[in-house]
Amino acid sequence: MNEVIRFMKSHRSIRKFTDKPIEDHLLKEIIESAQWASSSTFVQAYSIIGIKNPQTKKRLAYLCGEQPYIASCPVFLVFCADLHRLKMACEIHGTEMVGEYTESFIMATVDTALASQNAMLAAESLGLGGVYIGGIRNNPQEVSELLKLPEHVYPVFGICLGYPAEDPERKPRLPVEVVYKEEIYDDRADLEKIREYDKVISEYYLVRTKGKRNDTWTRQMAEKMQKETRPHMKEFLTKRGFLMK
């Protein structure tokens, strides 16, 4: 196993951080690493807002569904899908941007995610840790106002970054055969494999909580997916110029 893969396979979310700030040159290295991810026809359709101001972080912690580690991490990165810059390019050349299609939304969202994964891994390789915050989509309108995001920009997720003050275990992933399929999507063996995985996850929780939590992956998923989540997203996104067609 090489260094790159070793760091990938060491990943776990970190939610407790020491007081040590992140050095500016490291933060720059992380952002520059993010930029080297692939980008759909080179649009580079994302922006990253770095938040260090304690008041802003406190407000974001609340807006993201009371997640205290957003306030306690030294740097909170907000990853935004961004077509605004492409509109600037159109204006320079006297053309008009067609950005309201679902395709542009996918393109910008994927670009943002690719960059973020490089950012997370680069941070981990530098001794930092972090956690993704999908809760940024709990109140996307308020977040957009707070960070002064223009039209055609939306916050996809955040990442809390800092020096780890905890050392949690890695959470076992689905069996590789369930996630990876050859030639066609054949799910006939999946049910059995997923039930085996439930046992692995159950054991993970029992050990981690010293017997207090007994849970499985499918039960968690069934509970999560039976509820509507963030039903405001469609209206919010169309207001911001996305997903209209």
Next chain:
Amino acid sequence: MNEVIRFMKSHRSIRKFTDKPIEDHLLKEIIESAQWASSSTFVQAYSIIGIKNPQTKKRLAYLCGEQPYIASCPVFLVFCADLHRLKMACEIHGTEMVGEYTESFIMATVDTALASQNAMLAAESLGLGGVYIGGIRNNPQEVSELLKLPEHVYPVFGICLGYPAEDPERKPRLPVEVVYKEEIYDDRADLEKIREYDKVISEYYLVRTKGKRNDTWTRQMAEKMQKETRPHMKEFLTKRGFLMK
């Protein structure tokens, strides 16, 4: 610069491959590395279909907009956003999945992209190279039929993988100050920085084509973004159970 960041910053798309196949254990290592990316509340809402069959690759090369490297690469990976498996979890527990919201679409699309970036970087760290294929969304219905994707699964992009038979230059990214902003989205300095970047990209093309191609980033973007692309995506996705609300 550590090994991880060095590999990130060495990234460029590879479209020409040697005849050498990818060893099975390396392919497995790549997929397992992908799985260690973060996942929104651990849904792991993606699947990867590995295509080696020459006929299928040839057909996909055509469906993706006549991209011959899909046929010539030893392995073509199709990355799919996948809520189907979560529906299985719901069925195990007798609940019904609510998956038609825009939020579920974002969640699955982001999960897919995060995993793919690990896959790409892991592959590069093992001496392989590749290129993302957004063209999989040119004919997503036909691709879905060919790969027998069930409802609640859609192909987000592909990746051609193989041993590089070319050594292209890295393509300079936007200035870091344009992509990264502190505390709020402030774009007042962006226009000037983007114009400077246009000069960098112009130089890149001139050197690379020995003076034949004179182009800038903003001109490319203006041309691309004035056209509607893949206007079928919304209808396709709603038919597959996504983005209905």
